[in-house]
Amino acid sequence: MRPKYLVLISAAAETCGVEAFSRLLAEALGGRARTAVLGSGFGAVRRAIAASDAVVFNFPIVAWKKKLLASGLTALLARVMGRDVVSVLHEWLALDWKRRIVLMPVVLLSNRLVFSAPEIAAEFSGTRLSGLLTRDRVVIPIPPNIAPEVVPRPTVHSARLQEMRAAGRMILGQFGSIYPKKQSGLVLDVAARLLGDGHDVGVVFAGSFIKGMDDVEAQFFARVEALGLRDRVIVTGFVAGDDELAGIFEAVDVFCYIFAEGLTARRGSVLAAALSGKPVVVNAPEHDDALAHHRLFLRLIAEGQIHLVPFAADIPAIAEAVIAAKSSAHSILSAEAEIATLWQDITHRLDGPAAR
Known part of the structure; x- marks a missing residue:
C-alpha cells in the first residue's frame, strides 16, 4: 500500500520556489496527502500526523527565524508517533550557517533524504553530518512551479x-x-x-x-x-x-x-x-x-x-x-504532459526503495 503523507507548508501569501514545490507536491500526491501549516498548533498537527504515514519537510523554509523550534519539534513528534520523516533539501552549503543549525534537528530525525539536484547531494555527502544519517537518499527532478498552458491575461x-x-x-x-x-x-x-x-x-x-x-x-x-x-x-x-x-x-x-x-x-x-x-x-x-x-x-x-x-x-x-x-x-x-510525467517520477521516488 502506498504511503499517505503530511506535507508541511507555510502561511506565506507570496511563495518562493521551495514553498511552491511543497504545495504542488501535495497536489501531485492527490488523495494520499494533506497539508498543515508549520507551527500552526500542536493539536492540529498531531492529528494530521496521526492520519499519515510520513511527514515531509521542504527546506529552506519560509520565515525560518519564526520557526526555530517548530520544525524540530514536529519532526520529533512524528518519530515518537512512529511516522517517517522525509526531508527535501533544495539547498545546503549555500545556506547561511544559522539556517543549517535550525534544519539539523529535522535532518537528523529523517528516515529519508531527498535532494533537488546531484550537486546538493554531493555537498551534503561531503559534510561530517552526512556520516550520522540514513543512507536512504534520492535525487528528484524539480519541475517548474507555475501551471502549464494557461490562457494569458494582459496586465x-x-x-x-x-x-x-x-x-x-x-x-x-x-x-x-x-x-x-x-x-x-x-x-x-x-x-x-x-x-x-x-x-x-x-x-x-x-x-x-x-x-x-x-x-x-x-x-x-x-x-x-x-x-x-x-x-x-x-x-x-x-x-x-x-x-x-x-x-x-x-x-x-x-x-x-x-x-x-x-x-x-x-x-x-x-x-x-x-x-x-x-x-x-x-x-x-x-x-x-x-x-x-x-x-x-x-x-x-x-x-x-x-x-x-x-x-x-x-x-x-x-x-x-x-x-x-x-x-x-x-x-x-x-508543457502539461511533460510536467505530469515529472511529478509521476517525483512521487515514485518519494515513496522510497519499494517503489523504485
Missing part, C-alpha cells in the same frame, strides 16, 4: 512590453527572484552589449527582489543607470497569477540566464521560461552529469528550446547567442 506590464515590441524593440527576459547569486545583473550587461551593437533592446525581470538584502535593489538600479538602460528595464515585482505571468512571457523574445555554477536542475525558472515556447539562452552546466536525472531539461536542450553557451562564455558571446536564438526554429513541447 500593465505585458501591455507595455507589447508596445515596445510593436515599435521594433527586442525584449530580453528573465523570470524568478532577483538576488546576487543568480547574477541577474549580468543580463543587463548583455542588454548593454546588444544596444551597443545597434540592437533596440528592452529587458523585463518577471519577479521581485529577495527581501532582507537591503542593497540589492539599489545596486541593481544603479547598474541600470550606469549602463544607459533607463526606460528600457521593467521589474514587475511579485506576480501572483500564472495567467499574468503567461501574458508577460508572451511579450518576451528571448530569455537569458547566466549562473555562477552554470545551469543546474534546480533552476525551475529556466524550465518555466523554456516551456513558455520562447527560446532560453543559458550557460552550460559546470558538471557533465548535472542534468542526467532530469529528462525534461535534456529534452528541451536536444530540441533547441534551451540554447547552451559555454560555461564560462563572456558577455559578447552570450549576446551573439541571444540574437541567434531569437530567429531559431524549435519544436514546442506539451
Whole structure:
C-alpha cells in the first residue's frame, strides 16, 4: 500500500520556489496527502500526523527565524508517533550557517533524504553530518512551479512590453527572484552589449527582489543607470497569477540566464521560461552529469528550446547567442504532459526503495 503523507507548508501569501514545490507536491500526491501549516498548533498537527504515514519537510523554509523550534519539534513528534520523516533539501552549503543549525534537528530525525539536484547531494555527502544519517537518499527532478498552458491575461506590464515590441524593440527576459547569486545583473550587461551593437533592446525581470538584502535593489538600479538602460528595464515585482505571468512571457523574445555554477536542475525558472515556447539562452552546466536525472531539461536542450553557451562564455558571446536564438526554429513541447510525467517520477521516488 502506498504511503499517505503530511506535507508541511507555510502561511506565506507570496511563495518562493521551495514553498511552491511543497504545495504542488501535495497536489501531485492527490488523495494520499494533506497539508498543515508549520507551527500552526500542536493539536492540529498531531492529528494530521496521526492520519499519515510520513511527514515531509521542504527546506529552506519560509520565515525560518519564526520557526526555530517548530520544525524540530514536529519532526520529533512524528518519530515518537512512529511516522517517517522525509526531508527535501533544495539547498545546503549555500545556506547561511544559522539556517543549517535550525534544519539539523529535522535532518537528523529523517528516515529519508531527498535532494533537488546531484550537486546538493554531493555537498551534503561531503559534510561530517552526512556520516550520522540514513543512507536512504534520492535525487528528484524539480519541475517548474507555475501551471502549464494557461490562457494569458494582459496586465500593465505585458501591455507595455507589447508596445515596445510593436515599435521594433527586442525584449530580453528573465523570470524568478532577483538576488546576487543568480547574477541577474549580468543580463543587463548583455542588454548593454546588444544596444551597443545597434540592437533596440528592452529587458523585463518577471519577479521581485529577495527581501532582507537591503542593497540589492539599489545596486541593481544603479547598474541600470550606469549602463544607459533607463526606460528600457521593467521589474514587475511579485506576480501572483500564472495567467499574468503567461501574458508577460508572451511579450518576451528571448530569455537569458547566466549562473555562477552554470545551469543546474534546480533552476525551475529556466524550465518555466523554456516551456513558455520562447527560446532560453543559458550557460552550460559546470558538471557533465548535472542534468542526467532530469529528462525534461535534456529534452528541451536536444530540441533547441534551451540554447547552451559555454560555461564560462563572456558577455559578447552570450549576446551573439541571444540574437541567434531569437530567429531559431524549435519544436514546442506539451508543457502539461511533460510536467505530469515529472511529478509521476517525483512521487515514485518519494515513496522510497519499494517503489523504485
